[in-house]
Amino acid sequence: MGLYRTTTRFLTLCSLFAALTAGVAIMPAHHASAQVFNLNNTGFPSYIRVAIRENNPWGEPDPRGAIIYVRTVNFDQYCRNVLPNEWFPTWRPSALEAGAIAVKMFAWYHHLHPVTIGGFTFDVDNTINFQLYRAQSEQSSTDTAYYQSRKLAFVNPNLEITELPYRAGYPNSPNWQYRNAQKMSQWGSEYLAELGRTPIEILNFYYSGKLLTTIPKVGGL
Amino acid sequence: MRMKRHLIHIVSTLLLAQLIFGMAIPIQHSSFAYAKQEGTSYDPLLKSSKAGHLRVKVIDGRTLEPLVGAEVVIVENGKRYRTGKDGMTPWIEAPVLRNARYRKLVNELHGQLTLISYKNGYRDSIHSGVRMNEGATTRTTIWQYKIEETGSTRIEPVFYMEPYHRLWLLQLADRFRQKSQLGEGYQHP
Structure with missing residues (x-):
């Protein structure tokens, strides 16, 4: 009887252990995204996976189009090919630098939180679903802004890498409603730059409670 | 006959009235009139005195390698430039031309140019809508595709x-x- 009880307990423990182990093994990948990625445990990305969506009939990538393939793009190159399509290249350097930091942090956050759609796993797509990416579209002014701010990160106080969302907004106004929504207004960034605000002042205006810091082991201009 | 005379009378009266009272008669404004009205010297129909700096890169659309010796033409002024070893033209002073149709609605943020790139053995490439701004630099890339022996x-x-x-x-x-x-x-x- 004692041997039977001992054996039963042993088998029960074994099956519990097996179930636990199996549970860990089959845990869905998205549970891993609950991990907090911060500057201390995450390196600066060297690449990003861009889903290329099919073009609409007039030849532009369609945000609702099917994903054709996923292209692996150098991370710096990706940011340089987004910035001139999101911000306007002739805007003031402060607006472009604030934009460069937002574009970079947005891309970095999504690089750490990939999605799978239609069998394709990717970080971002090439449309306004994420950020508008056009290969070979880099411009001198936006490149300068990107490299001036390359080593800077705008993160949560615990150094957590966070998405910095933005929208167009309206010209000639700071766009207070965007500030209330914790999104940067692109036109607002140019308006504030015109008033002489620095990139950090512009970022602080739209995103409260965040911290500007340098990214370890990353250089700039 | 009587009707024709009547018409001439009306037209001459209107012209006289315009001479005397200036803007009293609605006439169709030319774009120059708009420009004067707004106190600017801008007229999209006149030759643009404003220019930006443009550099064009021509690459093979399949291999993405630079194409040496391609000839790039700016359609708006007919000027031609050749690409060097790096597939790039020299820096070009190119006009900034905004579309007149939109000026009274929302002035375009950038002018637009059309470029054509030619190279023997490759299909011609027309690249339209190149964004130009006054005094600013613009880089653009043109893809050219090789004419294949078969299937072309x-x-x-x-x-x-x-x-x-x-x-x-x-x-x-x-x-x-x-x-x-x-x-x-x-x-x-």
């Missing part, structure tokens, strides 16, 4: 149109939006 029975130019910048498209849509048509809307920035 019908050889025509390749056309690519660079879209307007999305910030301007948003402005244009906002320009005609009714209050009931929220778009992005104030409540959902």
Whole structure:
């Protein structure tokens, strides 16, 4: 009887252990995204996976189009090919630098939180679903802004890498409603730059409670 | 006969009235009149005195390697430039021409140019909508595709149109939006 009880307990423990182990093994990948990625445990990305969506009939990538393939793009190159399509290249350097930091942090956050759609796993797509990416579209002014701010990160106080969302907004106004929504207004960034605000002042205006810091082991201009 | 005389009378009266009272008669304004009215010297129909700096890179559309010796033409002024070893033209002073149709609605954020690239053995490439701004630098890339020995029975130019910048498209849509048509809307920035 004692041997039977001992054996039963042993088998029960074994099956519990097996179930636990199996549970860990089959845990869905998205549970891993609950991990907090911060500057201390995450390196600066060297690449990003861009889903290329099919073009609409007039030849532009369609945000609702099917994903054709996923292209692996150098991370710096990706940011340089987004910035001139999101911000306007002739805007003031402060607006472009604030934009460069937002574009970079947005891309970095999504690089750490990939999605799978239609069998394709990717970080971002090439449309306004994420950020508008056009290969070979880099411009001198936006490149300068990107490299001036390359080593800077705008993160949560615990150094957590966070998405910095933005929208167009309206010209000639700071766009207070965007500030209330914790999104940067692109036109607002140019308006504030015109008033002489620095990139950090512009970022602080739209995103409260965040911290500007340098990214370890990353250089700039 | 009587009707013709009547018509001549009306026209001469109108012309006389215009001479005396200036702007009393509605006439169709030319774009120059608009420019004068707004106190600017801008007239899209006149030769642009404003220019930006343009550098064009021509690459093989398949291999993405630079194409040496391609000839790039700016359609708007007919000037021609050759690409060097790096597939790039020299820096070009190119005109900034904004579309006159939109000036009274929402002035374009950038001018637009059309370029054509030629190279023997490759399909011609027409690249339209190159964004130009006064005093600013613009880089653009033209893809050219090799004419293959097989399967190239019908050889025509390749056309690519660079879209307007999305910030301007948003402005244009906002320009005609009714209050009931929220778009992005104030409540959902």
